[in-house]
Amino acid sequence: MTRTFSQSLMLYLTVILTLGLILFPIYWLFITAISTSAELSALPPSFWPSAPQWEIFSRVWEERPIPAWLLNSMIAALGSAALSMVVSVFAGYALSRYRLRGGHSLGLFILTAKMLPATLLVIPLFAVFRNLGMIGSMWTLIIAHSTLIIPFATWMLKGYFDTIPRELEQAAMVDGCSPLGAMVRVVLPIATPGLSATALYAFVLSWADYAYARTFLVNAPQNWTANLGITTMKGEYVTDWNEISAAAVFVAVPVIIIYLILERYLVGGLTAGAEK
Amino acid sequence: MAKISIRNVHKNYGALNVLKPFSLEIEDGEFVVLVGPSGCGKSTMLKILAGLEPASGGSIMIGDRDVTDLAPGDRDIAMVFQNYALYPHLTVRQNIGFGLKMRGTAKAEMDRRIDDAARILEVTNYLDRRPKELSGGQRQRVALGRAIVRQPQAFLMDEPLSNLDAKLRVHMRAEIGALHRRIGVTTVYVTHDQIEAMTMAQRVVIMRDGEIQQIAPPDTLFQKPDNLFVAGFIGSPGMNFMTSEVVGGNTPHTRIFGQDVPLHGVRPPPGNVIAGLRPEHLALGAGPVSFKVNPTLVESLGSEKYIYFDSGGQKRMRDHAEDETTKSMIARVDHSGRLDAGEEVTLSFDPAELYLFDAETGKAIGK
Numbered sequence: 001m002t003r004t005f006s007q008s009l010m011l012y013l014t015v016i017l018t019l020g021l022i023l024f025p026i027y028w029l030f031i032t033a034i035s036t037s038a039e040l041s042a043l044p045p046s047f048w049p050s051a052p053q054w055e056i057f058s059r060v061w062e063e064r065p066i067p068a069w070l071l072n073s074m075i076a077a078l079g080s081a082a083l084s085m086v087v088s089v090f091a092g093y094a095l096s097r098y099r100l101r102g103g104h105s106l107g108l109f110i111l112t113a114k115m116l117p118a119t120l121l122v123i124p125l126f127a128v129f130r131n132l133g134m135i136g137s138m139w140t141l142i143i144a145h146s147t148l149i150i151p152f153a154t155w156m157l158k159g160y161f162d163t164i165p166r167e168l169e170q171a172a173m174v175d176g177c178s179p180l181g182a183m184v185r186v187v188l189p190i191a192t193p194g195l196s197a198t199a200l201y202a203f204v205l206s207w208a209d210y211a212y213a214r215t216f217l218v219n220a221p222q223n224w225t226a227n228l229g230i231t232t233m234k235g236e237y238v239t240d241w242n243e244i245s246a247a248a249v250f251v252a253v254p255v256i257i258i259y260l261i262l263e264r265y266l267v268g269g270l271t272a273g274a275e276k
Numbered sequence: 277m278a279k280i281s282i283r284n285v286h287k288n289y290g291a292l293n294v295l296k297p298f299s300l301e302i303e304d305g306e307f308v309v310l311v312g313p314s315g316c317g318k319s320t321m322l323k324i325l326a327g328l329e330p331a332s333g334g335s336i337m338i339g340d341r342d343v344t345d346l347a348p349g350d351r352d353i354a355m356v357f358q359n360y361a362l363y364p365h366l367t368v369r370q371n372i373g374f375g376l377k378m379r380g381t382a383k384a385e386m387d388r389r390i391d392d393a394a395r396i397l398e399v400t401n402y403l404d405r406r407p408k409e410l411s412g413g414q415r416q417r418v419a420l421g422r423a424i425v426r427q428p429q430a431f432l433m434d435e436p437l438s439n440l441d442a443k444l445r446v447h448m449r450a451e452i453g454a455l456h457r458r459i460g461v462t463t464v465y466v467t468h469d470q471i472e473a474m475t476m477a478q479r480v481v482i483m484r485d486g487e488i489q490q491i492a493p494p495d496t497l498f499q500k501p502d503n504l505f506v507a508g509f510i511g512s513p514g515m516n517f518m519t520s521e522v523v524g525g526n527t528p529h530t531r532i533f534g535q536d537v538p539l540h541g542v543r544p545p546p547g548n549v550i551a552g553l554r555p556e557h558l559a560l561g562a563g564p565v566s567f568k569v570n571p572t573l574v575e576s577l578g579s580e581k582y583i584y585f586d587s588g589g590q591k592r593m594r595d596h597a598e599d600e601t602t603k604s605m606i607a608r609v610d611h612s613g614r615l616d617a618g619e620e621v622t623l624s625f626d627p628a629e630l631y632l633f634d635a636e637t638g639k640a641i642g643k
Contacts, residue, residue, distance in 0.1 A: 167361035170328050175422075176349035176378030189365045 026252070033057070033245035040241055053242065060246040068222075069229035070250065073207055075138055076225055080145035081202035087150050088198065092157030093183060097166070107158070114151040121147065122215050129216060136220035141213060145206040153198045160194030161187065196265035200258065207255055226251045277461050278339030278429040279304045280325070285334030287320055287486075295320050296487045297334065305460045307453075311473035312483035312509070318466045319434055321483075325464060326355050326432050338429050349378065354423035358435040360415045362407040362422075368394075369403040372421045379426075393425040396455070413444045420455065430462040437472065449475060470510055474498070482506050504550060504638035507631060513555045516605040518587060519635065520551040530632070533567040533587075537627045544632060544641045552631035555582070558607035563624025571617045572604060581615055583607040583623070 003011070032040060034052040060066060094100075095107045113121075125147070129140045164187055172182035188195065213228040224232070230247045233240070280302040287295035295317040302308050310318040323329040325336060327348035335344045343351045354375070362371050372393055376386045394400045397417040407415055416436060423431055436452070437445045453476055456463055467473055473480045474494040482489040482497065482505070489509075490502040501507035508514045520530045522539070524546035529536045532551055560583075569585035584604045607623055615621065632641040 165359055165361065167357040167359055168363065170323075170326075170348070171355065171357060171361035171422075172363075172374070173328065173348040174326055174353065174355045175375035175426075178347070178349075181378075186363055190363075192365075 029245050029248055033242050033249055035242055037242065056242055056246045060243050064247060066247055066250055069224055069226040072223055073225040076141040076145065077203045077206040079142035080149060080206040081199050083142060084146045084149040084153050084202045085199055088153035088157050091154040093161055095158045096161035110151045110154055113147065118148055119211055122211060126215055135216055136223065138223050140216035144212045145209060149202040149205055153202055156198050157194060160191055164190055193265045196262050200262050203258065204255060277304050280430060280462060281337040283335050285324055285331045285336060287324060288332045294486050298488060300481060302462060302464065305462055307456050307463045307476060307478045308481060309465045309467060309473040309477035310481045310483060311467055311470060313468060316483040317486035318483050322432050322434050322464060322466045326353060327351050352429045353432055354426050354428040355432040356419045356423050356436045358438055360419040362415055362418055364407050367404050367406055368399060368418050371418055372425050375422065375426045389425050393421040397421045412440050413448060416440065416448055424459060430464065433463065433465040435467050482509060502640055504633045507552050511554055513582065513606045513608060515552045515554050518551045520549050522546050522549050535565060535567065537565055537630065540628050542632065542641060548635035549641060550633040550635050552633060553625060555606040555608035557629040558623050558625050560609040560611055560621060561624060562622055564626050566622055566624040568620055568622050570620050574615050574617050579610065579612050581609055581611050583609060
């Protein structure tokens with residue numbers, strides 16, 4: 001089917017508008033970082049600084065504990081992604097493959113945790129961690145993030161496992177694998193796109209968190225994540241928005257790099273899981 | 277290679293009885309086909325035999341070993357699946373060698389056996405490809421390769437040809453037959469296709485609703501069906517069934533197409549029966565019992581024709597139940613000339629070809 005000129009025009013306008021809406025905040029973040037404070041408060045605003053301050057990035061990197069914050073964010077995100085993946089892979093696989101009495105209801109019940117707003121769970125989680133003497137530990141973030149990730153990741157993976165024919169595991173078992181061996185040697189390698197998409201979802205959810213880090217780690221500055229650390233850069237009387245923006249750019253870069261690496265898996269993983 | 281003994285194996289899901297007590301002795305090297313319509317329990321039986329599903333009761337011996345409670349990998353069997361079940365992330369070589377690797381076979385021995393299997397099945401040129409790069413027939417060969425490379429006690433095949441197109445299916449059917457003759461491994465083959473069953477099997481097990489209907493060599497099934505279901509299932513087109521009545525006396529006869537047809541060889545008690553007549557036993561032109569019909573449809577297959585005609589008020593039966601949807605009967609006649617629907621023709625049959633079944637139980641009375 002060939003498109004008419006007006007159809008093409010509408011299509012491109014829609015694409016440009018959508019991209020503009022999505023990308024403009026990122027562009028503005030970047031512009032804010034490299035503009036001077038005077039330019040930031042100028043009206044009308046300028047869309048490209050007259051003298052970009054490229055040195056802002058090296059200055060913020062050296063003067064602020066950005067590397068330590070990024071490392072903490074990375075530990076929390078990788079930790080919660082790893083923990084949630086281990087749990088979700090087994091839970092999703094069990095929901096997909098085994099018919100248990102009340103299994104379906106149990107599966108749906110897991111999802112109710114996802115339906116509650118994260119802020120609602122902060123208070124009970126805080127109480128639990130305080131009683132266990134864990135407040136200030138990185139484990140609080142890893143565990144709390146996992147409670148958010150696991151319900152959705154379990155269902156995402158169940159949907160993906162459902163698309164993999166059972167005969168593959170049966171063939172593996174006839175070939176000499178145990179049920180666990182069939183899962184590890186056959187199902188998981190085939191499910192790589194789904195696993196990648198789910199792991200990325202887990203990583204991003206943890207990386208983007210502020211509320212839990214603020215609640216559990218506020219009195220442990222050595223464990224601050226990047227998102228929590230950046231908010232402390234806001235002064236009581238003076239705020240250097242360009243410094244905050246430069247720090248925010250550093251936070252955005254790892255996620256963008258991981259997206260670019262996993263993009264081909266992500267598209268396949270999300271669509272295949274969505275078929276069910 | 278080994279003989280297989282299946283003794284009183286059954287399967288229930290709660291109150292639902294999907295496989296009624298099933299017993300079968302399979303000789304060493306025999307090719308047995310389980311056939312029946314969807315939901316008849318044939319695949320369930322095969323999965324129980326493979327250890328992929330637990331039986332609710334009964335026992336299975338492969339060779340001298342009781343394998344009833346053994347895991348699939350410990351039964352020394354190989355299975356070929358309907359959708360091939362090739363591991364998509366592995367190459368053909370790795371697929372064929374997977375079972376050997378799981379059993380810790382030495383690399384050199386593994387390579388030798390993979391190469392042998394690949395040569396037998398003519399997939400040597402594809403050993404480094406992945407399954408998605410192969411055609412349906414090639415995939416099926418790889419699946420067979422994965423089975424034969426292990427040199428198991430038995431092959432189990434679950435509708436392995438049903439995903440192939442008609443032409444390839446005929447070709448692969450012959451290849452599987454040839455493979456069985458070459459390596460002689462005991463084979464249990466499941467299909468819903470009666471032609472596969474008839475052409476490949478040494479013995480056929482016909483199943484329906486979880487129950488064995490008849491176990492016999494293909495020709496016996498065709499010539500001496502035990503009941504209405506077997507008679508209707510085997511043969512294409514299926515046997516024509518009609519309600520009728522046996523009238524007693526010294527020369528018992530039954531009334532078909534408005535004529536009294538004497539019964540030869542059997543002396544059933546007077547009463548209601550179901551008469552069966554295979555479409556190929558109806559001939560064009562006059563014969564021992566002749567009758568005129570107006571064909572409602574004529575299908576030409578070149579050298580032969582299928583003539584559909586109204587049974588003239590006599591109820592047509594199908595699958596042991598009155599079929600209200602069609603009163604049509606079929607004759608399969610050798611005729612390459614012109615024949616049109618609505619043009620009156622004479623058909624005939626030999627009373628010796630008539631099958632009789634008990635109207636109540638559906639059991640064969642005789643022919």
